Every structure is written in C-alpha cells, then in structure tokens.
Ligand code: ADP
C-alpha cells in the first residue's frame with residue numbers, strides 16, 4: 189500500500205488557516221479591517237487573556253443579511269470582488285475572502301449581525317461556529333452592525349498555541365494593530381478593553397495630532413511636528429505626509445513608529461532605516477522617535493504580495509522613496525529647531541564678522557557682584573554675573589542690510605554669548621564644537637587599517653556581548669578593530685582604528701557590543717554606519733574643547749563661524765541643544781521697560 193494519502197478537507201483547511209493566522213493580533217487586524225470596510229463609525233474591541241480567550245469586535249457598520257452571515261465563513265467568501273480582474277482594484281488589501289474562513293477553522297466563533305436596511309422590529313442573526321462546523325443559528329435582538337466574537341483561538345491547533353509569545357509581547361502586538369487603525373482612521377471612534385477594563389477610548393477626531401494625544405503620552409503627542417516635505421509630487425506622484433517627534437523626546441523602542449502605504453499599515457525595514465537616518469546625530473544612541481508616516485503612491489509601484497499577511501511591502505523605487513523620507517525628516521527637524529531658536533528672525537546664517545583692531549576693543553563693563561542678582565528669576569541671573577573677561581565687542585562691517593552680531597564674551601568659561609539683532613544667543617562651547625568635529629569627521633572619515641596597540645586592552649563584557657562581537661569579527665577587522673577572546677567574559681583588543689588610538693577603547697568596545705546585542709538581526713551596513721557614528725561621536729567628544737576652557741576672541745569667532753556651516757548645528761551629538769536665545773523683549777519685560 190502506498191504511503192501517500194490525502195488529508196481530510198477540514199484538516200487541510202485548518203493547516204492552511206494556521207499558516208495565515210499566526211497570532212491574536214492578526215485576527216484582530218482582519219476583524220477591524222472588515223468593520224472599516226463595512227463603513228463603521230464606532231468600533232469597540234474586547235480582548236481577554238491577550239486574545240487567547242476572546243477577541244471581540246463590535247461595530248455599527250452595514251451588518252450582514254441572513255444568508256451572508258452564514259456564507260461569510262466559507263472559503264473565498266467575499267462581497268468585495270467578483271473575479272480575478274477585480275483583484276487589481278483591491279490589490280492593496282491583498283487576497284480577499286479568506287480571513288473569516290481561516291479564523292473560523294481554528295477557533296470558536298459567534299457572529300451576531302443585523303443589516304441597516306432591516307426595519308427596527310426585525311431581529312438580528314446569531315451564528316455559532318466551532319472549527320468550521322456550524323453549531324447553532326438563531327435570531328437575537330440587537331442593534332444594526334456586527335458583533336463578532338472569537339474564542340479559544342487555536343483550540344484545535346495546540347502546536348500553534350505553543351508558539352505564541354509571552355503575554356506582554358502578544359498584548360503589544362494587539363495594541364500596535366489597534367493603534368495603527370486608530371492613526372489611519374482618525375474619524376472613527378475606537379475603544380479598546382483589556383480583560384474588562386477600558387484602556388483606550390478615542391472618539392473620532394479630525395486632526396491626526398488630536399488622535400496621537402488620545403493614544404500616547406503627552407510629551408510624545410505634544411512633541412509631534414508636521415512632516416515638512418516639499419517633494420510631495422514626483423513623476424510617479426509619490427506623496428509623504430505625517431508627523432514626527434522632535435529631538436527632545438524619544439523612547440527606547442520603536443513602538444511609536446508607524447508607516448502607512450496607501451492607507452494600509454506596513455512594516456518595512458528600509459523605510460525605518462531611512463527615518464532613523466533623518467534623525468542621525470540628533471537622538472541618543474539606541475533611542476527612537478515617534479513617527480506616523482503616510483505614503484501614497486500609484487498602486488503599480490507597490491507590491492504587497494510578498495508577505496502572507498500583507499504586512500510587508502516592496503517598492504519599485506525604494507531608493508528614491510528612502511531619500512525623500514530622510515530629507516523630509518531632516519528638514520522637519522531643522523526647521524523646528526530654527527523656529528524655536530529664532531521666533532522672530534532667521535537663524536544665524538552667514539554672519540559677516542570682522543575683528544576690529546585691538547584698540548577698538550570695548551572697555552570691560554562693570555560686573556555686578558553675584559549677590560546682586562541672586563533673587564532674580566533664572567533667565568536674568570544666568571547672564572548677569574561672572575562674565576569672564578575679556579569681553580570683546582566685535583561689530584560686523586556696517587554695510588547696509590548685512591546681518592550684524594556682536595560677541596559679548598564667554599560665560600563661566602563654558603558658554604559664548606552673542607548679541608544678534610534683537611536677541612541674545614548663548615552657545616554651549618563644548619556641545620557646539622562637538623557637533624562641528626562630528627560633522628567634519630563624518631565627511632572625511634575613511635576606513636583605515638587598524639594600528640596595533642602598544643598595550644593591548646582587556647575589556648570585560650557579558651558572554652552574549654562577546655558572542656555578538658564574534659559574529660561580526662570579520663567586519664570589525666575590516667574596520668581596524670582586532671580582538672581575541674580571553675575567557676567567556678573577557679576579550680583583549682589588539683588593534684584599533686588609528687582615529688581611535690587615544691580614546692578609551694574599552695568604552696568603545698562596550699558600546700559596539702551593546703549595540704550588536706540590542707539589534708538581534710543586524711545587517712552590516714547598519715552596523716558599519718553605527719560603528720562609524722560611534723567613532724565620530726567618541727572622537728568628537730574627546731577632541732572638542734571642554735567646558736572650562738577659556739577661549740580667545742579668535743577661537744570664539746572661529747567656533748561661531750564653523751558652527752554656521754555644519755549640518756544639525758542646533759543639536760549636539762547627544763541630542764542636547766548647542767544654543768538658545770532670549771529676545772530683547774524678554775529683558776524689557778523683566779526690567780518693566782515695556
Ligand atoms: P474579505 O474581507 O476579504 O471579503 P473576509 O473573510 O474577511 O473576506 O469577510 C468575508 C465577507 O464577510 C466580507 O466580504 C463581508 O461581506 C462580510 N463581513 C465580514 N465582516 C463584516 C462586518 N464586520 N460587517 C459587515 N460585513 C462583514
């Protein structure tokens with residue numbers, strides 16, 4: 189007798205369903221999508237035991253007729269297309285008519301529905317399924333819309349059930365799906381209940397930002413900036429809109445990053461990298477922004493069928509899209525900082541400074557004794573004493589229309605003070621110089637052979653960090669970093685990139701190891717970029733002038749001039765501001781001159 193036999197149809201369906209539906213979050217996604225397609229304006233979700241016990245979605249959409257209520261669980265049952273040609277039309281939503289059939293094959297389903305055309309007195313329909321088998325059908329008093337309850341997910345597929353992740357991981361996945369729909373459909377009223385408690389209640393709003401306020405912590409939601417993008421129209425009509433958090437708020441995970449392509453939530457590594465590239469040098473290491481990005485483009489340039497759950501997409505021109513995104517992010521952040529620093533006038537740009545001959549140096553102003561100001565509010569007291577000499581006034585050439593500014597001096601041997609137009613600008617000399625060095629290094633960095641360390645350095649690391657380093661050993665050698673394992677908790681570094689030779693190598697190795705460890709799947713491009721950024725940041729920090737260094741007038745002038753010319757000049761490598769300003773009007777208010 190042959191060994192091959194055909195699986196019974198219900199077993200085949202179950203296996204196929206298990207392939208498509210792999211976790212509670214995916215069921216939730218299919219159900220909410222159906223509610224949205226049904227035109228619902230209110231969607232309420234109840235989750236029990238992170239979806240293993242119950243996933244219930246109640247909507248006020250169009251509901252189903254008696255026949256449809258039963259038919260919707262059949263394979264290839266859909267009201268959304270009639271033939272393969274229609275598929276093109278709804279391509280962005282992937283293959284049609286499989287979701288409910290799959291869900292019903294691997295759970296116990298209750299469906300209660302009533303069509304909006306039915307007159308008030310007509311009852312709704314209630315249907316129970318268990319693993320594809322119709323258990324019961326009857327009538328029930330209910331409102332218009334659909335209430336679908338999925339219980340005991342994977343009850344007949346213990347293997348699948350075993351592969352579910354930790355409860356919090358499954359819950360996070362459910363919450364991400366829910367949040368994504370909230371963000372992309374801000375006019376719908378969404379509610380989410382977890383084990384009986386309401387965790388999100390988001391009535392419909394018009395503006396995305398209000399939606400973010402309903403969903404996220406206020407620092408994130410208030411910190412959102414509209415994406416500045418003047419390249420919205422391309423030959424292929426790609427548009428990118430949305431909002432981003434500014435450089436002073438971040439999280440240690442990616443849970444606030446959402447991309448939507450033609451209205452549909454997608455995951456795409458390349459887009460995520462392009463976003464982070466826009467933030468490079470602005471956020472601290474291993475920190476992530478909040479971003480809600482909507483990309484709209486002709487459907488023929490997007491392939492959604494590379495992933496069974498349609499969560500991933502492939503673009504016809506990925507490079508162009510990524511560059512657009514990075515540029516838009518950079519522009520948004522730049523403009524934001526410029527705006528906050530220069531509420532009235534343009535940012536410091538192309539100043540024309542000239543140094544006066546020594547003789548024209550202004551005499552030192554009278555410096556008030558510190559206690560004179562100690563009771564004043566901080567804004568004033570911070571500029572009022574300990575002005576370190578020499579206080580040099582440098583006037584720009586008195587040409588008409590030329591912007592002018594004056595170097596007032598150095599404060600606490602740490603901050604430079606400039607008078608410009610109707611404001612006073614404070615510059616943190618270390619932060620500013622660090623940014624300058626970093627940007628220059630970024631431009632000029634070339635990978636070089638490592639130099640052998642005279643005294644090889646022993647670095648203590650966790651075993652898993654050492655494993656991470658080992659995985660990338662060849663790559664690290666190419667970058668000039670050579671090391672050997674001493675024990676399962678120690679490595680010895682034998683060579684380092686020449687640029688790093690005077691810098692704490694242990695710190696550098698720990699940084700790299702931590703980074704590798706935190707990014708379970710890491711491509712060498714990203715590692716390379718990060719490694720270089722670490723090298724630049726380390727060097728910039730070590731070589732930049734320090735707080736406490738007294739600067740000559742020449743040095744101050746050079747610093748300000750250099751700062752003018754670098755990218756990201758408003759923020760230091762660690763995300764702190766390099767400068768801030770106080771308007772003259774502020775002073776006038778304090779002294780009651782207005
Ligand atoms: P698809 O959504 O791809 O058509 P599904 O299996 O998800 O396939 O749903 C099958 C059909 O059931 C839908 O086409 C729709 O007609 C009906 N349906 C499912 N959910 C709802 C709902 N919440 N409200 C109204 N009709 C629904």
Ligand code: MG
Pocket residue numbers: 218221222285287288
């Ligand atoms: Mg569907």
